[in-house]
Amino acid sequence: MATVHQWTGLEARALRLALRLSVRSFASHLGVGIRTISKWEKLLAATEPRQDTQAILDTALARADVATHLRFETFLSETGRTCSMGGRRTTASGPMAWEHESWTDDLERAVVALSRQDFAFGEALIRRWLGRFKTTALDDKGLYLFARSTTLLGDLQRDQGAVLGPLSAQYSYASAKSLFGQLGIHRRVAQLDLSLAVVAEMSGRLEVAARQYESLAVDDRLSRRDQARARLWVGTALSKDGNHSYASRVMLGATRDFEDLGEPEDWSVAHQKLALAHRGAGDLTNALHLIDIARRTAVTDVPMQRVRLETAHGHILLSDPATRDDGLTVLDRAARLAGRFGLSHQLASIEGIRAMSEGASRLRRR
Structure with missing residues (x-):
């Protein structure tokens, strides 16, 4: 959240709009005269409220809800691009110091939102910064935050199943990498x-993915x-490839590595x-034993x-005719949860498993 160290009419107007x-109504909200507010609105950055009024504005901002804070930061950033300085006008193209802090806070909130699959809120937090600045106008700190934002956008797109194309995880990751x-x-x-x-793995390029994973498993x-x-994902790609x-x-x-690392x-x-x-x-006994361990030891409710x-x-349950009905019930539950959170890639995977099981069942009946 933004903190105003010295209020001027510019910040006061941004708070009123937020x-x-x-x-x-704003004058009544603060307990000051209408003429005072009108003066702030007219002179903007060229006027500063008295110290007692500065404290009133601090309190009004502190008591505002999250949505108001977001609007305040946006209005202040937009109107703050152009400000009066000694009778001249100058335009700032990069973020101000307080915006770096707000940007960092928003990225932390976006990480939490994505972990909960709250994609709409997470994307709003990310795009409000990506759409505000050009990379050529950013210093190293701003460029770092832009790259982190782009990475998180890629994570969001990946989890939603958009892995290829100009509006995809692949494009965002490549941009952030650059x-x-x-x-x-x-x-x-x-x-x-x-x-x-x-x-690459999600888009079906399993051999390419396996080679990339193998190289990265020993990357210092x-x-x-x-x-x-x-190393674990090398195995995932190999398993998908048969x-x-x-x-x-x-x-x-890889499992032993995670145990040694305490993960x-x-x-x-x-x-x-x-x-x-x-x-x-085809080893269903061990498969059921291992998935039972995974389900009992899962430490996240994501x-x-x-x-x-x-x-x-x-x-796994679908692979045995004796537990096929149980498997369909479990997949239905997974599909409902995936649909609720917009996990389209997972939904497609579930549908693929169902279709494969139906095909195998028909072959057995012939």
């Missing part, structure tokens, strides 16, 4: 290489946790991936992960 009050490269932040560049490998630019994730036995060995190594969430996800690899190899767990569980 509160959606008329001049008369910006981080410009800043010389090699760890972020490597993380985006990892995200681009995920996009990445943390040990990200290296272990890359190489289940080798995939299981690779995933088992319970990744450890649980690794068991989910291992379960699917064993299902693909909708995306719940859908993935339910989908994996349903897929």
Whole structure:
């Protein structure tokens, strides 16, 4: 949230607009005269309220709700682009110091929103900054925030299933990678290489994804946790490509890495991936054992992960004619949850599993 260190008529007008009050109502809200408000509106940055009125404005801003704060920051940024200075007018093209703070706060809120699959709110927070500045007008801090915003936009697009094209995760990740490269932040560049490998896997380019994952699993630019994730995803790509036995060995190594690193969430996800690899190899007993471990040890209630767990569980149950009805029930539950949160890629995956099961069932009946 923005903090005003010294109020002028410019900030006061932005607060009035954010509160959606008329001049008369705003004067009543603050307990000052209408002529005082009119003076602020006329002179803007060329006038400063008295110290006691500064405190009144501080209180009014502090008591405003989140939506009002967002509008205030937007109005102030837009009207603050052009301000009076010594009878001349100058236009600022980059963010002001307080905007860096507000931008950082919004990115933290966007991360939480995306973790809860609140895509509409998360996208609003991200795009309000991406649409405000041109990268050529930003200093290094602003460029870093722009790159982080673009990365988060890619995460949002990926989770919604938009992986290819000009309005996709692939495009956003590539743009963010270029910006981080410009800043010389090699760890972020490597993380985006990892995200681009995920996009390749999601779009069906399994051999390409596996090669990229293998390279990143030993990339010193990445943390040990990200290296272990890359190793796990090598196994995921291999399993999707039908190489289940080798995939299981690779995933088992990654699972041990997560245990050594003390990463319970990744450890649980690794068991989910291992379960699917064993299902693909026809080992349903071990597959059910591993998915049960994943479901019991999941340490997050994030909708995306719940859908993935339910989908994996349903897929395994569908593989045995004796538990096929149970599998359909679990997949229906996963589909409802995916639909509720707009997880289109997961919905497509569930429909693909159903179709494959229907085809196998028809073959058995012949």
